[in-house]
Amino acid sequence: MRVRLILAEALSGLRRNASMVVSVVLVTFVSLTFVGAAMLMQMQIGLMRDYWVDRAQVALFMCRADSTATTCADGVATEEQVAAVQDKLDSAALADVVRDVRFETRDEAYQNVLDLYGDDYKDFITPEQLGETFWVNLVDPEQTDVIGEAFGGQAGVEEVKDQMQYLDPLFSALTIATYVAVGIAGLMLVAAVLLIGTTIRLSAFARRRELGIMRLVGASNRFIQTPFILEGVFAAFIGSLLASGAIIAGVQFGVRQYLSDRIDFVTNWVGLGEVAVVIPLIIIIGLGLAALSAGFAIRRWLRA
Numbered sequence: 001m002r003v004r005l006i007l008a009e010a011l012s013g014l015r016r017n018a019s020m021v022v023s024v025v026l027v028t029f030v031s032l033t034f035v036g037a038a039m040l041m042q043m044q045i046g047l048m049r050d051y052w053v054d055r056a057q058v059a060l061f062m063c064r065a066d067s068t069a070t071t072c073a074d075g076v077a078t079e080e081q082v083a084a085v086q087d088k089l090d091s092a093a094l095a096d097v098v099r100d101v102r103f104e105t106r107d108e109a110y111q112n113v114l115d116l117y118g119d120d121y122k123d124f125i126t127p128e129q130l131g132e133t134f135w136v137n138l139v140d141p142e143q144t145d146v147i148g149e150a151f152g153g154q155a156g157v158e159e160v161k162d163q164m165q166y167l168d169p170l171f172s173a174l175t176i177a178t179y180v181a182v183g184i185a186g187l188m189l190v191a192a193v194l195l196i197g198t199t200i201r202l203s204a205f206a207r208r209r210e211l212g213i214m215r216l217v218g219a220s221n222r223f224i225q226t227p228f229i230l231e232g233v234f235a236a237f238i239g240s241l242l243a244s245g246a247i248i249a250g251v252q253f254g255v256r257q258y259l260s261d262r263i264d265f266v267t268n269w270v271g272l273g274e275v276a277v278v279i280p281l282i283i284i285i286g287l288g289l290a291a292l293s294a295g296f297a298i299r300r301w302l303r304a
Contacts, residue, residue, distance in 0.1 A: 020199040021235045027195055028239025028290070029246070031188030032282045036247040038181035039278045040270050045174050047268040053141040056163040060085060060134035060151055063158045067131070071155050077132060081156025085134060088150065097146050102135040109133065131158065189289060192239075196232040196290055197297035203228060204298055225298045232294030233287055240286035244279045251275050 062082060063072035082103075088094065089101050104112075110127040136147060144162040151157050251270060260269050 020195070020202060021231070024192065024195050024199055024232070024235040024290075025239045025242070027188060027192040028236045028286055029242040031185055031192050032240055032243035032286050033246045034181050034185035034188060035285060036243060036278045036282045037250070038178050038185055039281065040247070040251065040274060041174065041178045041181060043274045043278075044270045045171060045178070047270065048174075048266060049171060051268050052167055053164065056141060056167070058136045058138065058144050058147045059159075059161045059163065060136065060147075060157055061159045061161065062132040062134075063156050064131040065128065067158045069158045071153060072158050074155070077156035077158075081154075082132060085151065085154065085157060088154075089134065089136065094146070094150065097138060097140070097143050099137040099139045101137075104133045104135060106130050106132055189285075192236070193289055193293040196236065196293040199235070200228045200232055200294045200297040203231060225295065228298040229291055229294045232290040236286040236290030237283070240283040243282055243286070247278060247282075248272070248275055 062077035062085070063069065063075065065076050067075075086101075086103070089098055106127040109130040109132075110125065113125055113130070114122065138144065138147070141164070144164070148160045148162075151160050251272065251274075255269050256271065260266075
Protein backbone atom coordinates (compact mmCIF):
# COMPACT_ATOMS: atom_id res chain seq x y z
CA MET A 1 0.00 0.00 0.00
CA ARG A 2 2.82 2.38 0.94
CA VAL A 3 4.74 1.63 -2.29
CA ARG A 4 1.58 2.10 -4.36
CA LEU A 5 0.95 5.47 -2.74
CA ILE A 6 4.51 6.64 -3.44
CA LEU A 7 4.27 5.58 -7.09
CA ALA A 8 0.89 7.30 -7.45
CA GLU A 9 2.36 10.53 -6.09
CA ALA A 10 5.31 10.27 -8.49
CA LEU A 11 3.05 9.72 -11.53
CA SER A 12 0.85 12.60 -10.44
CA GLY A 13 3.86 14.88 -10.31
CA LEU A 14 4.94 13.78 -13.79
CA ARG A 15 1.51 14.61 -15.20
CA ARG A 16 1.45 18.04 -13.58
CA ASN A 17 4.87 19.00 -14.94
CA ALA A 18 4.68 17.29 -18.31
CA SER A 19 6.46 20.07 -20.22
CA MET A 20 9.34 20.20 -17.76
CA VAL A 21 9.58 16.41 -17.78
CA VAL A 22 9.85 16.43 -21.57
CA SER A 23 12.65 18.99 -21.26
CA VAL A 24 14.49 16.79 -18.77
CA VAL A 25 14.08 13.77 -21.06
CA LEU A 26 15.46 15.64 -24.08
CA VAL A 27 18.41 17.18 -22.25
CA THR A 28 19.26 13.83 -20.67
CA PHE A 29 18.94 12.13 -24.05
CA VAL A 30 21.32 14.54 -25.78
CA SER A 31 23.87 14.63 -22.97
CA LEU A 32 24.02 10.85 -22.51
CA THR A 33 24.26 10.37 -26.28
CA PHE A 34 27.37 12.54 -26.26
CA VAL A 35 28.73 10.61 -23.27
CA GLY A 36 28.18 7.29 -25.05
CA ALA A 37 29.67 8.63 -28.29
CA ALA A 38 32.78 9.79 -26.43
CA MET A 39 33.17 6.37 -24.81
CA LEU A 40 32.80 4.58 -28.15
CA MET A 41 35.21 6.97 -29.83
CA GLN A 42 37.83 6.23 -27.19
CA MET A 43 37.23 2.50 -27.66
CA GLN A 44 37.63 2.96 -31.43
CA ILE A 45 40.93 4.75 -30.92
CA GLY A 46 42.08 1.85 -28.74
CA LEU A 47 41.11 -0.72 -31.37
CA MET A 48 42.89 1.20 -34.12
CA ARG A 49 46.02 1.72 -32.06
CA ASP A 50 46.20 -1.96 -31.07
CA TYR A 51 45.79 -2.99 -34.70
CA TRP A 52 48.39 -0.65 -36.16
CA VAL A 53 50.91 -0.87 -33.34
CA ASP A 54 51.05 -4.62 -33.86
CA ARG A 55 51.64 -4.14 -37.61
CA ALA A 56 53.66 -0.94 -37.73
CA GLN A 57 57.27 -1.47 -38.71
CA VAL A 58 60.56 0.31 -38.30
CA ALA A 59 62.16 1.02 -41.67
CA LEU A 60 65.93 1.15 -42.15
CA PHE A 61 66.43 3.07 -45.39
CA MET A 62 69.80 2.31 -46.95
CA CYS A 63 71.74 5.03 -48.74
CA ARG A 64 70.91 5.98 -52.32
CA ALA A 65 73.05 7.75 -54.90
CA ASP A 66 71.48 11.13 -54.08
CA SER A 67 71.41 10.72 -50.28
CA THR A 68 72.79 13.69 -48.35
CA ALA A 69 73.02 12.13 -44.87
CA THR A 70 76.47 12.08 -43.25
CA THR A 71 76.30 8.28 -43.10
CA CYS A 72 75.97 8.21 -46.90
CA ALA A 73 79.23 9.96 -47.73
CA ASP A 74 80.30 7.01 -49.93
CA GLY A 75 77.07 7.09 -51.97
CA VAL A 76 74.96 4.00 -52.51
CA ALA A 77 75.09 1.50 -49.66
CA THR A 78 77.58 -1.26 -50.46
CA GLU A 79 76.94 -4.96 -50.11
CA GLU A 80 79.23 -5.00 -47.07
CA GLN A 81 77.20 -2.25 -45.38
CA VAL A 82 73.94 -4.06 -46.13
CA ALA A 83 75.40 -7.29 -44.74
CA ALA A 84 76.59 -5.48 -41.61
CA VAL A 85 73.08 -4.21 -40.94
CA GLN A 86 71.62 -7.68 -41.51
CA ASP A 87 74.16 -9.23 -39.13
CA LYS A 88 73.36 -6.69 -36.41
CA LEU A 89 69.61 -7.32 -36.79
CA ASP A 90 70.24 -11.07 -36.46
CA SER A 91 72.61 -10.67 -33.52
CA ALA A 92 71.91 -11.95 -30.02
CA ALA A 93 71.92 -8.36 -28.71
CA LEU A 94 68.70 -7.59 -30.59
CA ALA A 95 67.13 -11.04 -30.34
CA ASP A 96 64.70 -9.90 -27.66
CA VAL A 97 63.75 -6.77 -29.63
CA VAL A 98 63.48 -7.86 -33.27
CA ARG A 99 60.65 -10.24 -34.15
CA ASP A 100 61.30 -10.58 -37.87
CA VAL A 101 62.98 -8.71 -40.71
CA ARG A 102 62.13 -8.32 -44.39
CA PHE A 103 64.67 -6.96 -46.85
CA GLU A 104 63.32 -5.03 -49.84
CA THR A 105 65.58 -4.64 -52.88
CA ARG A 106 65.53 -1.72 -55.30
CA ASP A 107 63.66 -3.79 -57.88
CA GLU A 108 61.01 -4.80 -55.33
CA ALA A 109 60.63 -1.19 -54.21
CA TYR A 110 60.29 -0.11 -57.85
CA GLN A 111 57.59 -2.71 -58.49
CA ASN A 112 55.74 -1.67 -55.34
CA VAL A 113 55.68 1.94 -56.58
CA LEU A 114 54.26 0.84 -59.93
CA ASP A 115 51.65 -1.35 -58.21
CA LEU A 116 50.62 1.57 -56.04
CA TYR A 117 50.65 4.44 -58.55
CA GLY A 118 50.35 2.70 -61.92
CA ASP A 119 52.59 2.07 -64.91
CA ASP A 120 52.50 5.74 -65.87
CA TYR A 121 55.33 6.30 -63.39
CA LYS A 122 57.72 4.15 -65.45
CA ASP A 123 58.82 7.25 -67.32
CA PHE A 124 59.65 9.16 -64.14
CA ILE A 125 61.14 6.61 -61.72
CA THR A 126 63.91 4.06 -62.15
CA PRO A 127 65.04 1.35 -59.69
CA GLU A 128 68.34 3.22 -59.22
CA GLN A 129 66.46 6.16 -57.71
CA LEU A 130 65.08 3.96 -54.95
CA GLY A 131 67.00 2.61 -52.00
CA GLU A 132 67.10 -0.78 -50.35
CA THR A 133 65.13 -1.07 -47.14
CA PHE A 134 65.01 -3.32 -44.08
CA TRP A 135 61.46 -3.61 -42.70
CA VAL A 136 61.66 -4.59 -39.02
CA ASN A 137 58.85 -5.91 -36.85
CA LEU A 138 59.45 -5.62 -33.13
CA VAL A 139 58.54 -7.93 -30.28
CA ASP A 140 57.47 -4.87 -28.28
CA PRO A 141 56.32 -2.00 -30.56
CA GLU A 142 57.24 0.47 -27.81
CA GLN A 143 60.95 -0.31 -28.24
CA THR A 144 61.44 1.58 -31.50
CA ASP A 145 64.05 3.77 -29.79
CA VAL A 146 66.32 0.74 -29.44
CA ILE A 147 66.48 0.34 -33.22
CA GLY A 148 67.05 4.06 -33.68
CA GLU A 149 69.97 4.04 -31.24
CA ALA A 150 71.46 0.89 -32.77
CA PHE A 151 71.42 2.06 -36.39
CA GLY A 152 71.09 5.85 -36.23
CA GLY A 153 74.74 6.57 -37.06
CA GLN A 154 75.70 3.43 -38.94
CA ALA A 155 77.45 3.81 -42.27
CA GLY A 156 75.18 2.98 -45.19
CA VAL A 157 71.94 3.68 -43.27
CA GLU A 158 70.33 6.89 -44.47
CA GLU A 159 67.41 7.03 -42.03
CA VAL A 160 65.61 5.03 -39.36
CA LYS A 161 61.85 5.67 -39.57
CA ASP A 162 59.09 4.49 -37.24
CA GLN A 163 55.82 4.08 -39.15
CA MET A 164 53.80 4.92 -36.04
CA GLN A 165 55.00 8.51 -36.45
CA TYR A 166 52.68 8.80 -39.43
CA LEU A 167 49.69 7.62 -37.38
CA ASP A 168 50.28 9.64 -34.21
CA PRO A 169 48.71 12.84 -35.68
CA LEU A 170 45.58 10.86 -36.55
CA PHE A 171 45.31 9.42 -33.06
CA SER A 172 45.94 12.87 -31.56
CA ALA A 173 43.15 14.40 -33.66
CA LEU A 174 40.74 11.65 -32.67
CA THR A 175 41.66 12.08 -29.00
CA ILE A 176 40.98 15.83 -29.23
CA ALA A 177 37.61 15.05 -30.83
CA THR A 178 36.89 12.74 -27.88
CA TYR A 179 37.73 15.51 -25.41
CA VAL A 180 35.41 17.89 -27.27
CA ALA A 181 32.59 15.34 -27.10
CA VAL A 182 33.25 14.82 -23.38
CA GLY A 183 33.20 18.60 -22.80
CA ILE A 184 29.88 19.00 -24.60
CA ALA A 185 28.48 16.01 -22.75
CA GLY A 186 29.62 17.49 -19.43
CA LEU A 187 27.88 20.79 -20.14
CA MET A 188 24.71 18.99 -21.17
CA LEU A 189 24.81 16.86 -18.02
CA VAL A 190 25.12 20.00 -15.89
CA ALA A 191 22.12 21.43 -17.73
CA ALA A 192 20.20 18.20 -17.11
CA VAL A 193 21.04 18.25 -13.39
CA LEU A 194 19.94 21.87 -13.02
CA LEU A 195 16.76 21.22 -14.99
CA ILE A 196 15.90 18.19 -12.86
CA GLY A 197 16.41 20.23 -9.71
CA THR A 198 14.20 23.02 -11.06
CA THR A 199 11.50 20.55 -12.04
CA ILE A 200 11.47 19.00 -8.59
CA ARG A 201 11.24 22.37 -6.85
CA LEU A 202 8.34 23.44 -9.10
CA SER A 203 6.59 20.16 -8.44
CA ALA A 204 7.07 20.60 -4.69
CA PHE A 205 5.79 24.16 -4.84
CA ALA A 206 2.68 23.07 -6.75
CA ARG A 207 1.94 20.49 -4.03
CA ARG A 208 2.94 22.59 -1.05
CA ARG A 209 -0.49 22.26 0.61
CA GLU A 210 -0.39 18.47 0.28
CA LEU A 211 3.13 18.39 1.69
CA GLY A 212 2.04 20.54 4.62
CA ILE A 213 -0.80 18.14 5.41
CA MET A 214 1.54 15.14 5.13
CA ARG A 215 3.89 16.76 7.63
CA LEU A 216 1.02 17.46 10.03
CA VAL A 217 -0.08 13.81 10.00
CA GLY A 218 3.46 12.67 10.78
CA ALA A 219 4.80 11.58 7.38
CA SER A 220 8.58 11.11 7.43
CA ASN A 221 10.89 13.15 5.25
CA ARG A 222 11.90 10.02 3.37
CA PHE A 223 8.29 9.24 2.52
CA ILE A 224 7.78 12.81 1.28
CA GLN A 225 11.03 12.93 -0.71
CA THR A 226 10.77 9.55 -2.46
CA PRO A 227 8.04 10.47 -5.01
CA PHE A 228 9.99 13.53 -6.10
CA ILE A 229 13.19 11.54 -6.51
CA LEU A 230 11.29 8.97 -8.56
CA GLU A 231 10.04 11.74 -10.86
CA GLY A 232 13.58 12.79 -11.70
CA VAL A 233 14.78 9.20 -12.02
CA PHE A 234 11.88 8.25 -14.28
CA ALA A 235 12.46 11.19 -16.63
CA ALA A 236 16.21 10.45 -16.73
CA PHE A 237 15.51 6.78 -17.39
CA ILE A 238 13.44 7.62 -20.46
CA GLY A 239 16.24 9.90 -21.67
CA SER A 240 18.76 7.10 -21.06
CA LEU A 241 16.70 4.65 -23.11
CA LEU A 242 16.47 7.14 -25.98
CA ALA A 243 20.23 7.73 -25.81
CA SER A 244 20.81 3.96 -25.83
CA GLY A 245 18.65 3.61 -28.94
CA ALA A 246 20.52 6.45 -30.65
CA ILE A 247 23.89 4.86 -29.85
CA ILE A 248 22.80 1.45 -31.16
CA ALA A 249 21.46 3.03 -34.36
CA GLY A 250 24.61 5.12 -34.78
CA VAL A 251 26.92 2.13 -34.47
CA GLN A 252 24.80 -0.20 -36.59
CA PHE A 253 24.00 2.17 -39.44
CA GLY A 254 26.55 4.96 -39.13
CA VAL A 255 29.65 2.88 -38.34
CA ARG A 256 28.99 -0.65 -39.54
CA GLN A 257 27.09 0.17 -42.73
CA TYR A 258 28.49 3.59 -43.70
CA LEU A 259 32.00 4.25 -42.41
CA SER A 260 33.24 0.67 -42.72
CA ASP A 261 32.44 0.70 -46.46
CA ARG A 262 34.18 4.02 -47.09
CA ILE A 263 37.30 3.94 -44.89
CA ASP A 264 39.61 1.14 -45.93
CA PHE A 265 42.58 1.65 -43.63
CA VAL A 266 40.48 0.91 -40.53
CA THR A 267 39.70 -2.78 -40.27
CA ASN A 268 38.46 -3.02 -36.68
CA TRP A 269 35.35 -1.02 -35.86
CA VAL A 270 33.38 -0.79 -32.64
CA GLY A 271 30.30 -2.99 -32.68
CA LEU A 272 27.45 -4.18 -30.52
CA GLY A 273 29.90 -5.75 -28.08
CA GLU A 274 31.27 -2.32 -27.19
CA VAL A 275 27.74 -0.88 -27.18
CA ALA A 276 26.74 -3.52 -24.62
CA VAL A 277 29.44 -2.11 -22.33
CA VAL A 278 28.57 1.55 -22.89
CA ILE A 279 24.77 1.39 -22.51
CA PRO A 280 24.69 0.16 -18.88
CA LEU A 281 27.23 2.85 -17.99
CA ILE A 282 25.22 5.72 -19.45
CA ILE A 283 22.03 4.43 -17.83
CA ILE A 284 23.78 4.29 -14.45
CA ILE A 285 25.17 7.81 -15.00
CA GLY A 286 21.74 9.15 -15.95
CA LEU A 287 19.89 7.55 -13.06
CA GLY A 288 22.60 8.41 -10.53
CA LEU A 289 22.74 12.09 -11.47
CA ALA A 290 18.96 12.33 -11.53
CA ALA A 291 18.59 10.75 -8.10
CA LEU A 292 21.27 12.97 -6.57
CA SER A 293 19.91 16.14 -8.16
CA ALA A 294 16.31 15.42 -7.25
CA GLY A 295 17.19 14.35 -3.73
CA PHE A 296 19.26 17.48 -3.11
CA ALA A 297 16.56 19.76 -4.54
CA ILE A 298 13.67 18.34 -2.50
CA ARG A 299 15.69 18.21 0.74
CA ARG A 300 16.68 21.82 0.27
CA TRP A 301 13.09 22.83 -0.43
CA LEU A 302 11.75 21.00 2.65
CA ARG A 303 14.27 22.79 4.84
CA ALA A 304 13.21 26.21 3.48
